[in-house]
Amino acid sequence: MNLPDEAASVALAGALVPCLRPGMVVYLDGDLGAGKTTLVRAMLRALGHAGPVKSPTYTLVEVYVVSSIYWYHFDFYRFNVPEEFVDAGLGEYFRSDSVCLVEWPDKAAGFVPAADLVVAFDFAGATGEARRVRLAAASTEGVRCLSDFQSAQAELAANCSASPAVHPSSSS
Numbered sequence: 001m002n003l004p005d006e007a008a009s010v011a012l013a014g015a016l017v018p019c020l021r022p023g024m025v026v027y028l029d030g031d032l033g034a035g036k037t038t039l040v041r042a043m044l045r046a047l048g049h050a051g052p053v054k055s056p057t058y059t060l061v062e063v064y065v066v067s068s069i070y071w072y073h074f075d076f077y078r079f080n081v082p083e084e085f086v087d088a089g090l091g092e093y094f095r096s097d098s099v100c101l102v103e104w105p106d107k108a109a110g111f112v113p114a115a116d117l118v119v120a121f122d123f124a125g126a127t128g129e130a131r132r133v134r135l136a137a138a139s140t141e142g143v144r145c146l147s148d149f150q151s152a153q154a155e156l157a158a159n160c161s162a163s164p165a166v167h168p169s170s171s172s
């Protein structure tokens, strides 16, 4: 999927967030500046969170409670060894009533719970705002999530292409 500018990333976040359910683990892959935190911020905004959404690079985890669900945003970039995940007691956050959004999951490999969904960002050009993103399901819950996402996208596309047909000038 192509994201020509940041607005496209915000739109993706708005479309994806209704497909997430408590208990899900989402890995966010991609280099520094690829747009992982931007996606999380836009997801929380889409849920109605009005306060700041800062990168958890130093704090490891930021917590948001929206719609009675705990949203945990992790960033393991600064881990020297994956065992730091255990030392920090982070396993407790992965529960059936929380959605865990994880940047740099590879830095906690072997300890961070497996993903249901992987969102992978790439830079689409040498400079500028263009990004490419791939969504991959990694569990049955991930498959359900992507299927919901694709149905919503298809419905949106159908409504858009149907609208000229109901334009008043075409019925006269």
Ligand code: ADP
Pocket: 003, 004, 005, 006, 007, 008, 009, 030, 031, 032, 033, 034, 035, 036, 037, 038, 039, 055, 103, 128, 129, 130, 131
């Ligand atoms: P990461 O968390 O992956 O390190 P951030 O989301 O913190 O990256 O930063 C991405 C930066 O790129 C932000 O400054 C954002 O404004 C900018 N940006 C430009 N184009 C896009 C895009 N299409 N999607 C997301 N962010 C973009």
Ligand code: MG
Pocket: 036, 037, 038, 055, 075, 103
């Ligand atoms: Mg980040």
